[in-house]
Amino acid sequence: MKIHRIHIYLALVLLSFGFIVSYSVQFTKQTTSGTLPYSDDQWEKKQELQEKLIEEQAQIQELENQLQSIKHKVSEFEEKMGERQAEGKELLSELEEVRMWVGLVPVTGSGVMVILNDSKEVPDLGNVNDFIVHEENIRQVVNELFASGAEAISINGQRLTTISSIRCVGPTVLVNEVKVVPPFEISAIGNPDTLSTALSMPQGVLQNLKDFTNIEIKLEKKDKLNLPAYTGDTQKLVVKEDL
Incomplete structure (x- = not known):
């Protein structure tokens, strides 16, 4: 079959059209996934967000450390209170025994x-x-x-x-x-x-x-x-x- 000039032109047009369509699809994907190149403002905002995130993570870690410290102090306090309660019960028991020995309570x-x-x-x-x-x-x-x-x-x-x-x-x-x-x-x-x-x-x-x-x-x-x-x-x- 003899190839006419019109066929060549048509092929070039179709090739160009395919390239445009392909680029459009790729551009749409990049736009949807947020992978477009950042402008200077967008880049600065991203940096600010990352810095805030790092700062908040550091604050969270500090709060967790404080919480652990408070839990430790509470545990020590509860232990001391338990010891004091045991000592108090022992003293009360001794007091009751003394009261019995000296006759101050019925037995x-x-x-x-x-x-x-x-x-x-x-x-x-x-x-x-x-x-x-x-x-x-x-x-x-x-x-x-x-x-x-x-x-x-x-x-x-x-x-x-x-x-x-x-x-x-x-x-x-x-x-x-x-x-x-x-x-x-x-x-x-x-x-x-x-x-x-x-x-x-x-x-x-x-x-x-x-x-x-x-x-x-x-x-x-x-x-x-x-x-x-x-x-x-x-x-x-x-x-x-x-x-």
Whole structure:
């Protein structure tokens, strides 16, 4: 087939048209994807954005560091508070124990009860003093109970403390300056077996009372005893080994 000049012109036109279309498509893609060459203003804005981003990232990192520091301080504070609370509980426990020992709070527990009573029969020729309970008899039992580990003691509802006294005024026995009459119920909280054994041992307190007096003596172990708090003047409470 013979190639005419018109064919050449047409081919050149089509080639040019194809190049234009191809360039237009490529230009459109660049415009859509933002890959057009930046102008000076656009470049400066991009630089500013990048600098702000870097600055904000640095601020975020600083805030994270501060947060970690605060968390660490909070953790240390909570640990110290826990230690102080434990110390506070320990101090309260010790305080309650001291209050119990000095008789300022009522207490409940197992223990023993010793009942001392005047004899119901007094011979005509006998010495009446051998048939009644004296303050010395009560004091001997109380001191033995304390020495054997009694935690708290009361006599006819009168709680004994470090300033308590047991004394006779004429025919009357005074405990904490309160008149008490027989039978004298001496209640002691502690290990029932230990307290009972200490009182009942040969040549012990109760044995001597039985040998040298005619008073009535009764010893009982108790699963539960309720001792009241001391109700007298507490201003003079001091440590005292015995009564």
